[in-house]
Amino acid sequence: MSAPNLPKTIRAWTIPKSGQPRDALLLRTDFPGPKPPSGDALVVRVSHAALNPADLKVVITSPLQDLLRLLRGVAVPGMDFAGEVVAVGPQAPAHLAAPGTRVCGAYNAAPIVWGNGTLAEYITVPASVVAQQPPGWTGGAAAGLGGIAGQTAEAIMRNARVQPGWRVLLVGISGGVGSILVQMLKSAGAVVFGVCSESNAAMAKSLGADEVIDYTVHKPLHAFLTQEYRDKPFDVIIDCAGSYDLFEPAKHFLNPGSLFITIVGGVGILQNLEYIIRDHLLPHALGGFPSYFRSVMLSPTGEFARAATQTAAEGKVTQCPVDSEYAMENAVEAYEKLETSRAKGKIIVKVHS
Structure with a gap:
């Protein structure tokens, strides 16, 4: 894949301070865009992000949030993602290198601790953490199946x-x-x-x-x-x-x-x-x-993501129920719905149309 013109700035949710979602989250429209990837890394244009209870426990309401903010600077929340590949590093596997390849997956603990989350229009991820989206699945459902839940x-x-x-x-x-x-x-x-x-x-x-x-x-x-x-x-x-x-x-x-x-x-x-x-x-x-x-405490991997999406290909899982979907600018409302613990299925943020 030839190097595309990656955007210099993007929209991304950030965590300038700890607290409840409405106080802790800030949508930036001038967040630095992705750099050309190296190694086996992929730049993914995120279509959807799925939320998980851990997004509240670890990212938003953690008492260590302020200390981590001092160590890492600006932080982006989010663990699950679905989207399409727009740029790849020179060592990326061939089956992911075609423009527009639809992928899904989840970050493990390390990127989350350092604030490299998925509630951004573009993210850079190692090829090892992604799976190809199941054919016929929407981005929101794929984010749930290939993410933490699946x-x-x-x-x-x-x-x-x-x-x-x-x-x-x-x-x-x-x-x-x-x-x-x-x-x-x-x-x-x-x-x-x-x-x-x-x-x-x-x-x-x-x-x-x-x-x-x-x-x-x-x-x-x-x-x-x-x-x-x-x-x-x-x-x-x-x-x-x-x-x-x-x-x-x-x-x-x-x-x-x-x-x-x-x-x-x-x-x-x-x-x-x-x-x-x-x-x-x-x-x-x-x-x-x-x-x-x-x-059973999951550390998400590409192997687990691929196994989960394979259940869809085999007809074992036919749907990932979606409770509700929120526009990118309304992500705070998605977090507040997550706080109720009353979702029927997954809560989705639609990052890109």
Whole structure:
């Protein structure tokens, strides 16, 4: 690909200070544009960015935000992206070098810590972190599938090792990860019991849930599950919602030797550190998590992105539900919707038309 005329300035959201999204985020129209890429790097014209809970936990509301700002200068938020390749480095793989190649993926921790996020009109990424978008998928859905949500669902499947006929309890079935994961579980032959509110039940059923449990009716949820499923326990429980009160009681409705998998970490650095210690270092008798507990914390990679998008090519995942889509200039509203924890599927920012 010949070097195009890359823009000198672009629109990008930045984080000039810590705080809530409306106070912390600033849209700049004079942000420095991308430089010609080197090595295997790609310059991607971003069409869509998908938001994740980590965008709030790590990027916006972190207490270390001000300190990091002093170390790194201007920061751009965002982890997921979809768009088209407009320039490539000399070592970029041939299958990504054609002008207009549509790609998707997610940044891992290092670029995010240093503020090189995806809520910008152009980004520069290593070829190793991207996948080609599934044919026929929109940019917003591709950003979700190839981004954190789809990659996390893929990581869960590798840990759960679901067998045909397994009974799976999926807590948070209607969220960004859960709405993709239920499709993967059904393609593996699982019987899926989804936990969500009644308002999301129809969506869960449409994605393949065999039964839906309304957590707003069955309170406390662990008591209902113990009563209803003690004699017909689950083969794996997957928590995509942060249902910490299920950890201990799960032994009453989980088959012996089976796993309770969660993808939800603690709130803030200290609680995350506590969870790491309880999960990996402390025995159960001293406050550690039960032996059946497993925390799946994703570090996004191109390999995971390609595996997730391959599920679409194989027909295992037919959609990445989109709760809502916001114009680039309205990204603050997208973050505020994310704060509600009430999205049905992914929240998308449309960066370019």
